[in-house]
Amino acid sequence: MALNYIWIAFFLIAFLIALFQLIIYGDTEIFGRLVESTFTSSRTAFELAIGLTGAMAMWLGIMKIGEKAGIVKILTFVFGPFFQRLFPEIPKNHPAITPIFMKLSASLLGLENAGTPLGIKAMREMQTLNEDPDKASNAQIMFAVLNSTGLTLIPVTILVYRTQMGAANPSDVFIPILLSTTVTAMSGMIIVAVLQRINLLDWVFLAYLAGILSFIGLTIYYFVSLPQEQISVISGLVSNLLLFSIIIFFILLALLNRVNVYEAFIEGAKDGFDVAIKIIPYLVGILIGIAVFRTAGALELIIRGLEFLLDKMNINGEFTFALPVAFMKPLSGSGSSGMMLDIMKTYGPDSLMGKLACVFQGTTDTTLYIMAVYFGSVNIRKIRYAATAGLLADLIGLTSAIFITYVFFT
Secondary structure (H helix, E strand, O other), X not given: OHHHHHHHHHHHHHHHHHHHHHHHHOOOOHHHHHHHHHHHHHHHHHHHHHHHHHHHHHHHHHHHHHHHHOHHHHHHHHHHHHHHHHOOOOOOOXXXXXXXXXXXXXXXXXOHHHHHHHHHHHHHHHHOOOOOOOEOOHXXXXXXHHHHOOOOOOOHHHHHHHHHOOOOXXXXXXXXXXXXXXXXXXXXXXXXXXXOOOOOOOHHHHHHHHHHHHHHHHHHHHHHOOOHHHHHHHHHHHHHHHHHHHHHHHHHHHXXXXXXXXXXXXXXXXXXXXXXXXXXXXXXXXXXXXXXXXXXXXXXXXXXXXXXXXXXXXXXXXXXXXXHHHHHOOOOHHHHHHHHHHHHHHHOOOOHHHHHHHHHHHHOOOHHHHHHHHHHOOOOOEOOOHHHHHHHHHHXXXXXXXXXXXXXXX
């Protein structure tokens, strides 16, 4: 329901702002730009969906190999107690466990291309347990919100961008990004857990959570100790090595259990095209809403309003110059990347605004895009409080990013 209201608001706000520009400023081309943005974004949605087909086929094939090889039993043994508390609706040894674990792992490693097919696979498996196929289940909401928070150990792309822009120390935003994205992820998990009445004080749950946070802490310590020029190289190597090792492990496990590996791969890969086609209408819907919102100048208007309000309250509003990234990231990853680069170019990569823009970029993920793709892949129209919880977690994380950046760089 929240996504429905958000989508309607995008169009109504865009129309009112465009009408104002036409009447007050005589901008006769504004509505032409709005119409053009709808066609452009529709084409982009189609291209994204079709471009996803190959990756979908490949990863669904790999997942089918792991499923037939018995990987579910292994993951259930290792992570079962944690998953049982975080996803109490999912039974032990259910096929949903493997793609859930794989997707969360891919996100931590920053492997976005691998993550989307795995996330869709997880949603489809959870849909088999859904008593109301038209409405999101608790497990699907928890999974979607966790992924919308964008928790990533190494923000390689951001570090590369900072290097290209000539930052004196490109990795100086590494720890602030990891701290703020962890706040976002923890906020999303707690919000959904409270709404679903999950016991967060269970000692088993807390033990696993402590282990996860310890792993993140050790990762921070290790990469901080590395020379700057080695961070991107080593993080990329480790991420891709682990991912390919998992594929090899699935194949070897399948051979050990006398599974016909190639036939299993083909069986899983056949679903790739169907899934890609199913998500097109949902992608078109969310992307045209975002496009008209941006084209009308709604983001710029919001930022100017905040600047005015902070000025009246005698609050240093310097951070508002980086807010376009914060507003755009839950809507569009490419849009927020462009804004981040523009801010670094305008103010300098080593300026407070340049660093804050990078921290914003790494704090969360494209929440509304993820909601549209994940729930659209299983034809769920009623996503309940998923978008609200995801956006609230984004707000908490992005707000914390401001304080964290000021602590580290002022």
